[in-house]
Amino acid sequence: MKYEKAITKFREIYRPTTREEVLREFEQDDGTLGIYVHNPFCVSICKYCYYKGVKFDYRRDSELYERYYGDYLPGVIEPFLPIISARNVLSYFFGGGTPSLMSADTMREVFWLFPDLANAPSKTIEIHPAIWDEGQLDVLAQFGFSCAIIGVQSFDQAVLARQNRPHVPVEAVRSLAAKLKERGIAVAVDLIYRMDALEAEAIFAQDLQDLLSIDFDVVSLSHSFEDIKSDDHLDEFYGMIERSSILDGYRWEHAESKHLSGCRLPPRQIKKCSKSMRLVAKAIDLDDFHTRLFPFINIMDEASQAWGTPEGEKYIKSILGFGSYKNPRKNTFSHIHRKGKVIEFIEVNNDWRPEYYVVYERHAHEMFSRTTALLGRLDAIGQVPEGIKLHTLNKTRMTRNESIYRRPELEIGVGLSWKDEDPRIQEFIGRIKGHFPNHQEFGNGLYIGE
Numbered sequence: 001m002k003y004e005k006a007i008t009k010f011r012e013i014y015r016p017t018t019r020e021e022v023l024r025e026f027e028q029d030d031g032t033l034g035i036y037v038h039n040p041f042c043v044s045i046c047k048y049c050y051y052k053g054v055k056f057d058y059r060r061d062s063e064l065y066e067r068y069y070g071d072y073l074p075g076v077i078e079p080f081l082p083i084i085s086a087r088n089v090l091s092y093f094f095g096g097g098t099p100s101l102m103s104a105d106t107m108r109e110v111f112w113l114f115p116d117l118a119n120a121p122s123k124t125i126e127i128h129p130a131i132w133d134e135g136q137l138d139v140l141a142q143f144g145f146s147c148a149i150i151g152v153q154s155f156d157q158a159v160l161a162r163q164n165r166p167h168v169p170v171e172a173v174r175s176l177a178a179k180l181k182e183r184g185i186a187v188a189v190d191l192i193y194r195m196d197a198l199e200a201e202a203i204f205a206q207d208l209q210d211l212l213s214i215d216f217d218v219v220s221l222s223h224s225f226e227d228i229k230s231d232d233h234l235d236e237f238y239g240m241i242e243r244s245s246i247l248d249g250y251r252w253e254h255a256e257s258k259h260l261s262g263c264r265l266p267p268r269q270i271k272k273c274s275k276s277m278r279l280v281a282k283a284i285d286l287d288d289f290h291t292r293l294f295p296f297i298n299i300m301d302e303a304s305q306a307w308g309t310p311e312g313e314k315y316i317k318s319i320l321g322f323g324s325y326k327n328p329r330k331n332t333f334s335h336i337h338r339k340g341k342v343i344e345f346i347e348v349n350n351d352w353r354p355e356y357y358v359v360y361e362r363h364a365h366e367m368f369s370r371t372t373a374l375l376g377r378l379d380a381i382g383q384v385p386e387g388i389k390l391h392t393l394n395k396t397r398m399t400r401n402e403s404i405y406r407r408p409e410l411e412i413g414v415g416l417s418w419k420d421e422d423p424r425i426q427e428f429i430g431r432i433k434g435h436f437p438n439h440q441e442f443g444n445g446l447y448i449g450e
Helices: 003-013 019-028 058-086 104-112 136-144 157-162 170-182 200-211 231-245 268-273 288-292 304-310 366-377 424-435
Strands: 013-017 033-039 088-095 122-127 147-153 185-193 218-223 248-253 274-283 317-323 331-339 341-350 353-363 389-391 393-400 409-412 413-420 445-449
Touching: 003 353, 019 058, 019 331, 019 341, 019 353, 033 058, 058 104, 058 353, 088 317, 104 136, 122 288, 122 389, 136 170, 147 170, 147 409, 170 185, 185 200, 200 231, 200 248, 366 413, 389 424, 413 424, 424 445
Parallel strands: 033 088, 033 317, 088 122, 122 147, 147 185, 185 218
Antiparallel strands: 013 353, 218 274, 248 274, 317 331, 331 341, 341 353, 389 413, 393 409, 413 445
């Protein structure tokens, strides 16, 4: 969809707002804060990518580059500097598009826009393995970046050619990872299964094997929603991970969760709804992973995911996002998650003039009233025997995920878990299963929804 038509659709389906309203909301917010900076340009438009950037060539588009990084981006950041200076900024994330299209000098100028960025505890940037130089890595080290995400996607030249993405051999990725580690920057790698259907299993199995020759700290293993046609594909994705030797040195990011303790891979109900899973080196403390290397993962995709954000001052509660250019997928977002309210804004660059829209609003009383109704249905089943734990598992999902017409829908659910094999527990769980036929089971656990 052309950007001009996308803006028209934004005006139809979202609530137009002003920069002043966005400022007021953040002035009232006092929780921990993360900063997202969008970099909209790409050297090629990859077919598989949902967050498509704008095709860019230095020789042809130098004026566009200067206007974006020298004028537009500083202009949208400047009004928010008092808020940034006053807040506890835990994390900066530079995403895209292709952030490594910035020159070393541009990186330095962009980083200097933010007061005290060098002292923020977490700073992450995405790097295309075919587009970088050592001067950029030196700048990242100068500003104390904690993590770089290398967007490999696949080491297979043929599949990347079909997806219109430049290929980089595993040896070059290994060299980039080593240079980052020399500068004290943790290395994350992205791989995707089934970017298309041609030799998908053989390609992913080889990608996993090649990955193990690289000194990396984190890997995001994703599957392409568009080419996952059945549960068999999903089972094969996790099966190949399980059969590889990667789990000898790495574990699932939630392996030490009190609810999922001991899981090598996500339980089935998480596999079904998650597009990506992350494996973390066993030498890395998982708390450090969640607070310094990847503190943004709970809330980066949509503000609605923030209902499940962990509590505590070391976890990000709100995101303030900057930067937009011809991006019909509403990539540039800000959101606030505080007691009683979740609100998401997007910034749209309409002919170099920023416009703002509210795309998501949710108030706590709606969630509580529906949760109470669900618990009332459970109460009618009878007295709960001792040994059963109950957890509210409210979340939101986006309908029509492939379209800008996405609509948030709140999903109210309750999880029950138990350890005993007490007959009274089994009898009670049996009654719940009969009362909620669409339940989902996972080990000694059960999920039910409205």
